[in-house]
Amino acid sequence: MARRLPLEGITVVAVEQAVAAPFCTSRLADAGARVIKIERPEGDFARGYDAVAAGQSSYFVWLNRGKESVVLDLASADGSAAFAALVGDADIVVQNLKPGALARLGFGPEALRQRHPRLIVCSISGYGDTGPMAERKAYDLLIQAESGLASVTGGPDAPARVGTSIVDIATGATAHAAILEALIGRASSGEGADIRISMFDVMADWLTVPLLHHEGGNSPRRIGLAHPSIAPYGVFETSDGKSVLLSIQSDREWVVLASRFLGDPALAKDPRFATNVERVANRAATDRLVADAFAVLTEAEARDRLAAADVAFASVNDMAALAAHPHLRRITVDTPAGPISYPAPAPIVDGEDRDYGAVPALGAAL
Numbered sequence: 001m002a003r004r005l006p007l008e009g010i011t012v013v014a015v016e017q018a019v020a021a022p023f024c025t026s027r028l029a030d031a032g033a034r035v036i037k038i039e040r041p042e043g044d045f046a047r048g049y050d051a052v053a054a055g056q057s058s059y060f061v062w063l064n065r066g067k068e069s070v071v072l073d074l075a076s077a078d079g080s081a082a083f084a085a086l087v088g089d090a091d092i093v094v095q096n097l098k099p100g101a102l103a104r105l106g107f108g109p110e111a112l113r114q115r116h117p118r119l120i121v122c123s124i125s126g127y128g129d130t131g132p133m134a135e136r137k138a139y140d141l142l143i144q145a146e147s148g149l150a151s152v153t154g155g156p157d158a159p160a161r162v163g164t165s166i167v168d169i170a171t172g173a174t175a176h177a178a179i180l181e182a183l184i185g186r187a188s189s190g191e192g193a194d195i196r197i198s199m200f201d202v203m204a205d206w207l208t209v210p211l212l213h214h215e216g217g218n219s220p221r222r223i224g225l226a227h228p229s230i231a232p233y234g235v236f237e238t239s240d241g242k243s244v245l246l247s248i249q250s251d252r253e254w255v256v257l258a259s260r261f262l263g264d265p266a267l268a269k270d271p272r273f274a275t276n277v278e279r280v281a282n283r284a285a286t287d288r289l290v291a292d293a294f295a296v297l298t299e300a301e302a303r304d305r306l307a308a309a310d311v312a313f314a315s316v317n318d319m320a321a322l323a324a325h326p327h328l329r330r331i332t333v334d335t336p337a338g339p340i341s342y343p344a345p346a347p348i349v350d351g352e353d354r355d356y357g358a359v360p361a362l363g364a365a366l
Contacts, residue, residue, distance in 0.1 A: 066357025
């Protein structure tokens with residue numbers, strides 16, 4: 001008999017679009033919640049982001065599996081009444097409209113919680129409800145820039161965008177965790193929660209380490225595929241022109257690298273390299289030692305020697321390599337255009353094989 005999913009019996013009403021809120025609610029749907037996605041008559045604008053998934057948006061098919069789509073004009077009397085009825089039967093409301101938009105329609109978090117004390121309301125915004133930028137529109141790349149994330153991303157020449165919608169994904173994951181905390185709290189108190197999450201706050205939290213480095217007098221510099229505060233931790237080229245990313249996380253690992261890969265155990269006690277602080281201070285010399293060792297080995301030889309020494313390393317892959325990667329797990333979901341295969345959600349629950357719901361057409365129930 002199939003094991004009951006942890007959120008079966010939980011109903012989520014999601015007034016959502018784009019990425020952050022849909023990421024959160026897709027994970028709730030995966031865990032068995034009924035997720036009712038409220039869409040405008042023209043649909044979530046993420047439906048039109050691209051057409052690479054059998055003519056559909058890659059974003060939409062990734063983040064909306066297992067949901068129902070209900071088309072409502074919340075500004076109309078009929079739409080408002082229908083939404084009120086859905087919320088009355090819900091456990092959770094997730095929304096990422098502009099701050100104040102739902103309140104102007106009579107469905108602000110305070111009003112919803114007053115009518116339904118057990119309701120958990122999670123509101124996602126760019127900059128929160130208060131402060132000098134609360135009214136400003138915000139999207140992923142804008143927050144990457146505003147928060148300073150782009151300033152520590154890329155090579156020395158210019159800031160860069162992280163290659164995925166990391167702000168949206170981080171915000172959605174934060175919302176997911178906060179909602180699960182609220183569900184646990186409600187089980188003991190009987191009370192719901194009013195959760196407010198801003199994309200800027202999420203990124204500021206994630207940028208704590210580079211911020212503290214800056215405030216400590218060591219403002220981070222962009223150094224591409226290298227670590228700003230650990231050495232050696234970067235890309236090195238083999239004799240056959242292949243790139244290998246090496247990571248030494250501790251002084252103990254440096255001892256192993258020196259003796260078993262660099263072939264010079266004395267480097268472990270050399271005051272220029274004995275500690276990570278000194279290796280970072282002497283990064284150019286540290287990297288030169290490692291680069292010289294890689295330069296006389298083929299990729300296969302380097303990988304074999306690093307694996308034998310139990311030193312951490314990785315290939316510098318692209319999307320073609322990921323598509324064929326032996327560790328890539330996939331799921332297949334039904335969509336209006338047919339089955340689509342893509343990477344599986346990360347959590348694996350022992351003894352539980354999950355089924356993932358279909359991606360809805362606009363206005364389609366499960």
